[in-house]
Amino acid sequence: MAEKREFRAIKGMRDILPPDSALWNWFEESAREVFETYGFRDIRLPILEQTELFARSIGADTDVVGKEMYTFADRPYGVDDSSGRYLVEQRGVLPFDLLTLRPEATASVVRAYIEHGPHNWPGSAKLYYMGPMFRHERPQKGRYRQFYQIGAEVLGQSDAPGIDAEAIEMLLVFFKRVRLKNIKLQLNSIGCKDCRSKYVELLREELLKVKEQLGADSQRRIETNPLRVLDSKVPHEQPIIETLPRISDHLCAACREHFAALKVELKLRGVEYEENWRLVRGLDYYTRTTFEVTASGLGSQNAVCGGGRYDGLVELLGGPPTKGIGFAIGSDRAILSIQEAGDLPDLPGLAVFVAWMGPKAYVPAIQITRKLREAGLAVELPADEMKFKKSLGLADKLGAKYALILGEDEVASGTFTLKRLKDADQKKMNENDLLEYLESERRGSRA
Numbered sequence: 001m002a003e004k005r006e007f008r009a010i011k012g013m014r015d016i017l018p019p020d021s022a023l024w025n026w027f028e029e030s031a032r033e034v035f036e037t038y039g040f041r042d043i044r045l046p047i048l049e050q051t052e053l054f055a056r057s058i059g060a061d062t063d064v065v066g067k068e069m070y071t072f073a074d075r076p077y078g079v080d081d082s083s084g085r086y087l088v089e090q091r092g093v094l095p096f097d098l099l100t101l102r103p104e105a106t107a108s109v110v111r112a113y114i115e116h117g118p119h120n121w122p123g124s125a126k127l128y129y130m131g132p133m134f135r136h137e138r139p140q141k142g143r144y145r146q147f148y149q150i151g152a153e154v155l156g157q158s159d160a161p162g163i164d165a166e167a168i169e170m171l172l173v174f175f176k177r178v179r180l181k182n183i184k185l186q187l188n189s190i191g192c193k194d195c196r197s198k199y200v201e202l203l204r205e206e207l208l209k210v211k212e213q214l215g216a217d218s219q220r221r222i223e224t225n226p227l228r229v230l231d232s233k234v235p236h237e238q239p240i241i242e243t244l245p246r247i248s249d250h251l252c253a254a255c256r257e258h259f260a261a262l263k264v265e266l267k268l269r270g271v272e273y274e275e276n277w278r279l280v281r282g283l284d285y286y287t288r289t290t291f292e293v294t295a296s297g298l299g300s301q302n303a304v305c306g307g308g309r310y311d312g313l314v315e316l317l318g319g320p321p322t323k324g325i326g327f328a329i330g331s332d333r334a335i336l337s338i339q340e341a342g343d344l345p346d347l348p349g350l351a352v353f354v355a356w357m358g359p360k361a362y363v364p365a366i367q368i369t370r371k372l373r374e375a376g377l378a379v380e381l382p383a384d385e386m387k388f389k390k391s392l393g394l395a396d397k398l399g400a401k402y403a404l405i406l407g408e409d410e411v412a413s414g415t416f417t418l419k420r421l422k423d424a425d426q427k428k429m430n431e432n433d434l435l436e437y438l439e440s441e442r443r444g445s446r447a
């Protein structure tokens, strides 16, 4: 006999069970509704992509690509790889593709945009997506190895600041709709490839002067990616970082103008923001606008959304010159914050539990259940006969609004007894009245 084993979800990956899953569905449905009013349309993407796609777009020196990707060989488990080893040793080539579970989806959207022909998108492509992402991080509250994002991207010829502002406005409208509390929008511009590279050189020079006072991570970043030093949370580095040159003083005229116009556009739309010159983001593809939104109740992992402009990315991945901007919401964190604040929506649950008893009640119970479900009501019909007391107890535990009682009396008279569980109020009705009553109830609770 096989040894008994207990299986558990992998570290950093979790099950989302009811009733939480209903909150998740509501959250995602609300995003679809809001995003579609802004003219965005759904794009469904593969969860696996070639590793190289992420390495190129996110950047080889980032934490995501350097440490956190789930990457493996594209071949079925158990295939003998002795010939593969020969190819690697003799010719330095891999006999298989390297695949990665997507750590984010902007790279995939850009790949799809190029693959299906940029000229096929009328105007700008305005796309949204939702689904799981994978990063091999150290799990903690609000940080998982499988987490969920809802993202939106705009790709096209225009880089008008109104596009950035509208994406941010849409994001905040959505956050308001799902009752996210104490949200703060932080905003920055990190310039274009010309002005940023000059700034990065200046930053590197200044960082070299204070190198000895910095921790090991920041010292390494002086060489690999000096901008990331600005992101450091190490306490003793904070006063040193405050003295460093700021990108806002080194933007070229076009980037300065873009940033100023974006701020005007945000004011026009009533969007409040805080400027944060240290907001550089952890992915390499950004140009100009970067932003993050934080919310309450999350501790250190309080960023519920990150985004920005990535004007060079389409070209970097082999497409024509194209502008791009977008964001991704961390659903796990946003939902956690909504739950912690406690202002939860009233989501429709089970409407009717059919409490039938006696063999003659079973057939009418099946028939009425079918009709109620056709009218859009959520109905539970127990397959096993139960005593009324047990039936009503279960109806209560399942959170049903009503119990529909069908016993010998009801069957004999062709009626139904509808019992409202919260106050035990009950009425006897015929089928037409019952359907009419429950349907108007359902419409009322949706309104």
Ligand code: HAM
Binding pocket: 103, 104, 105, 106, 135, 137, 142, 143, 144, 145, 147, 148, 149, 151, 152, 153, 282, 283, 303, 304, 305, 306, 307, 308, 309, 310, 325, 326, 327, 328, 329, 330, 331, 332, 333
């Ligand atoms: P990101 O800042 O890496 O940006 O991720 C966006 C959001 O995903 C974060 O603010 C956070 O809420 C959530 N998130 C990230 N990692 C985890 C994790 N391990 N556990 C839970 N939540 C997490 C991007 O991914 C970019 N693709 C955003 C973007 C779209 N930029 C332009 N377009």
